[in-house]
Amino acid sequence: MGAVPSPQRIYLIPGFFGFANLGDLKYFAHVREELGAVLARRGVAAEIHYVRTLPTASLRRRAAQLAETIAATATDDGPLHLVGHSAGGVDARLFASPGVSLPCPVAIEPLAARVRTVVTIASPHHGTPQVTTMTSVVGQRLLRVLSMLTLHGLRLGSVPLPALVALAGALPRATRAQGPITSILDQIYRQLLRDFDVDRQREIEAFFTAAGDSPALLSQLSPDGMDLFNAATAIRPGTRYGAVIARGRPPAWRTALDLGLSPSAHATYALYRALYELASTMPAAALPPLAPAQRAALTAAYGDVPDATANDAIVPTLSQVHGDVIYAAWADHLDVIGHFTDPRTEPPHVDWLVTRSGFDRRRFDALWQAVGAYLVPG
Numbered sequence: 001m002g003a004v005p006s007p008q009r010i011y012l013i014p015g016f017f018g019f020a021n022l023g024d025l026k027y028f029a030h031v032r033e034e035l036g037a038v039l040a041r042r043g044v045a046a047e048i049h050y051v052r053t054l055p056t057a058s059l060r061r062r063a064a065q066l067a068e069t070i071a072a073t074a075t076d077d078g079p080l081h082l083v084g085h086s087a088g089g090v091d092a093r094l095f096a097s098p099g100v101s102l103p104c105p106v107a108i109e110p111l112a113a114r115v116r117t118v119v120t121i122a123s124p125h126h127g128t129p130q131v132t133t134m135t136s137v138v139g140q141r142l143l144r145v146l147s148m149l150t151l152h153g154l155r156l157g158s159v160p161l162p163a164l165v166a167l168a169g170a171l172p173r174a175t176r177a178q179g180p181i182t183s184i185l186d187q188i189y190r191q192l193l194r195d196f197d198v199d200r201q202r203e204i205e206a207f208f209t210a211a212g213d214s215p216a217l218l219s220q221l222s223p224d225g226m227d228l229f230n231a232a233t234a235i236r237p238g239t240r241y242g243a244v245i246a247r248g249r250p251p252a253w254r255t256a257l258d259l260g261l262s263p264s265a266h267a268t269y270a271l272y273r274a275l276y277e278l279a280s281t282m283p284a285a286a287l288p289p290l291a292p293a294q295r296a297a298l299t300a301a302y303g304d305v306p307d308a309t310a311n312d313a314i315v316p317t318l319s320q321v322h323g324d325v326i327y328a329a330w331a332d333h334l335d336v337i338g339h340f341t342d343p344r345t346e347p348p349h350v351d352w353l354v355t356r357s358g359f360d361r362r363r364f365d366a367l368w369q370a371v372g373a374y375l376v377p378g
Contacts, residue, residue: 006078015086089120241323301328
């Protein structure tokens with residue numbers, strides 16, 4: 001009998017909302033199961049791995065953790081596939097870049113040479129203006145609170161209304177560093193933390209402390225930082241690069257009226273409005289021209305080519321384009337990795353941020369079917 005072929009090894013890499021990958025709180029909600037099922041239906045033997053990173057560590061440190069994870073798990077000589085959400089897609093590009101130097105004892109080139117595909121999901125290839133705000137002391141507390149909202153929604157299925165109302169009111173001032181905003185953000189954080197048991201509280205506190213010791217990622221994901229990254233990071237010959245694109249629907253007062261009488265829906269929609277407006281300040285000059293195939297794919301999905309103001313509430317839509325456009329969705333930044341509302345699924349999909357994107361289980365399935373077909377075509 002012939003030798004059994006090595007499995008296709010796929011690595012899921014979180015972005016700077018990777019705070020949500022704590023214990024049983026999964027960042028890639030339902031993605032592993034969905035992608036595994038897609039590949040199984042295609043007759044592909046695959047092993048899917050999570051990569052744990054410090055969410056705000058530098059790109060080199062995060063890529064080094066990716067290298068160490070691959071070295072520990074890909075002990076055969078089979079093909080590797082990297083799937084990164086948000087900053088995780090930038091990590092994947094850096095790891096795969098020929099001749100890259102990373103702060104770890106692993107021999108990078110033998111592993112990187114095995115990478116067949118790099119798939120980026122809503123990644124800031126040309127930066128995002130959001131991170132410029134979050135590099136300040138106030139901004140880091142804001143990111144911590146936003147991450148806690150994600151944790152709370154995943155673990156408990158909802159977010160306390162008082163926290164949502166307080167954050168929706170505080171966010172515009174936080175982006176301008178006006179008033180005693182730090183104490184308000186700290187108060188919201190403590191309020192959310194109290195809903196977890198003591199052991200989970202200790203775990204969360206230790207994780208945020210470790211992340212706060214290495215906040216370099218945020219400045220590196222600015223438009224200027226990514227301009228330098230793109231100048232220094234090369235495409236690996238023989239590796240295919242594809243992107244999943246997310247575009248949120250612009251906030252509108254008419255949409256707010258359609259939310260009905262739910263105070264939580266109105267509070268989260270106000271928060272979405274503030275995040276969307278902040279991400280809409282991307283300088284058009286920071287975005288390179290699109291290739292014809294990229295323009296065609298975006299037009300087919302959206303009816304037009306988005307301008308520099310379009311975004312998913314975290315990353316400008318045009319900043320997400322890199323290589324082949326695998327799938328383009330009307331979705332917010334977390335919808336595409338399973339954080340949308342669908343209580344019928346077991347376990348249910350949970351979404352703490354009301355954005356009225358229209359993203360649902362059918363679109364989630366279609367997105368990851370497209371990713372699976374791109375990873376292993378034929």
